Amino acid sequence: MSDVKAILHGTIIDGTGAEPIRDGTVIIRDGRIEAVGAAEVPEGAEVIDAAGRTVMPGLIEGHAHVGGNPKGQQVLRISLQRGITTVCSVSANVNGIAMRDGIASGQLRGCARLVAGCIVTPTNGHVRFRDADGPWEVRKAVREMVQAGANFIKTAASGGFFSKDEVCSMRNYTLEELVALVDEAHAWHRPVVVHCHTQPGLNNCIEAGVDQIHHGGFIDEEAVCGILAADLWYMPTLSVTCQRNIEALADQPWQTIEMTQAQPIHRAGVRLAHQIGVKLCVGTDYPGTGRTWKHGDRTIWELMELESCGLSRMEALVAATKTNAEAYRLDDLGTLEPGKIADVVVLDGDPLAGIEALYDHRNIKLVLKDGRVEFADGDLAKHYSLREAQPADRPPYEDA
Numbered sequence: 001m002s003d004v005k006a007i008l009h010g011t012i013i014d015g016t017g018a019e020p021i022r023d024g025t026v027i028i029r030d031g032r033i034e035a036v037g038a039a040e041v042p043e044g045a046e047v048i049d050a051a052g053r054t055v056m057p058g059l060i061e062g063h064a065h066v067g068g069n070p071k072g073q074q075v076l077r078i079s080l081q082r083g084i085t086t087v088c089s090v091s092a093n094v095n096g097i098a099m100r101d102g103i104a105s106g107q108l109r110g111c112a113r114l115v116a117g118c119i120v121t122p123t124n125g126h127v128r129f130r131d132a133d134g135p136w137e138v139r140k141a142v143r144e145m146v147q148a149g150a151n152f153i154k155t156a157a158s159g160g161f162f163s164k165d166e167v168c169s170m171r172n173y174t175l176e177e178l179v180a181l182v183d184e185a186h187a188w189h190r191p192v193v194v195h196c197h198t199q200p201g202l203n204n205c206i207e208a209g210v211d212q213i214h215h216g217g218f219i220d221e222e223a224v225c226g227i228l229a230a231d232l233w234y235m236p237t238l239s240v241t242c243q244r245n246i247e248a249l250a251d252q253p254w255q256t257i258e259m260t261q262a263q264p265i266h267r268a269g270v271r272l273a274h275q276i277g278v279k280l281c282v283g284t285d286y287p288g289t290g291r292t293w294k295h296g297d298r299t300i301w302e303l304m305e306l307e308s309c310g311l312s313r314m315e316a317l318v319a320a321t322k323t324n325a326e327a328y329r330l331d332d333l334g335t336l337e338p339g340k341i342a343d344v345v346v347l348d349g350d351p352l353a354g355i356e357a358l359y360d361h362r363n364i365k366l367v368l369k370d371g372r373v374e375f376a377d378g379d380l381a382k383h384y385s386l387r388e389a390q391p392a393d394r395p396p397y398e399d400a
């Protein structure tokens, strides 16, 4: 017998950027969306009343550092409860891949879906997991990561803020190495995601034909225009250089001095990128330092950062859903459209009136992943606590 759910009377934001549908219906059958908008309720459907609430696709966090360990599991648990149904880890190793598969098979319940990317970087590079130098060693490393089960390849074309012994302007891979890495990853049908803050790395990324450029703390006009011309995705991770993050890292001046320098340049770059039509994505170096960020905070904070750079709230929501799904080739995710996987969030309030509605975790009332209730609260918790959802699963904020 098929499992059918009907979410009724909500305001539907479908993730495509289309006008919201008032008093709309979402029909879900066996984990997939069957109909959106005006639809008959199939006989025997389980009815979920979303009157006065917003119904939208689960958010996708595009730049996370989540490992295959209990801490990573906790991050993915709370992410789900914040309405983030997919987390793309740019630093997954073999353990991360095992966790991804455990979640996908249903053995690990109550966690956001994990998309695992493996790192290939030069010796002494910004991020470290599989060091590889020179085109042929780089190709071998990419093949190893694909063999390990990576969904995508992560690399670095410039230094970063993180370590004491680097600055953003240090080049990481040369153009020759990047070209080899991209060619090899694409031969295995894997997208390439690149950490890069400055020139010449940004132009090298564009010339090598990578898929996504992340960060761009010191991005310039040439790079923004180059990203547009090459039709790449840009994931700025503004949360990294935002004031709240800088203040939280006050005891790490080797990070904050450069972050402070980057702050206005980063925002000017994103403003220009938005104006000229670059495909903007949402990712945050998630979950971030626990001194200021509770799990889930950063992804939604990023939407507000993007809004401050000129995106409408609807554009920010689309960036975190449809655009992120396209950037990671997650064809079945990102929007509420017939045929898609039913990752659905029901919340109190209207994120189009203020992203704060989404940021306040108390507003999240129901989260479905693959059409199954993974989190429920308030009147909906009573409905679900003894069946599909994991009861008493409020975010443990005291110790998060």
Ligand SMILES: [Zn+2]
Residues within 6 Å of the ligand: 063, 065, 090, 285
């Ligand atoms: Zn990162």
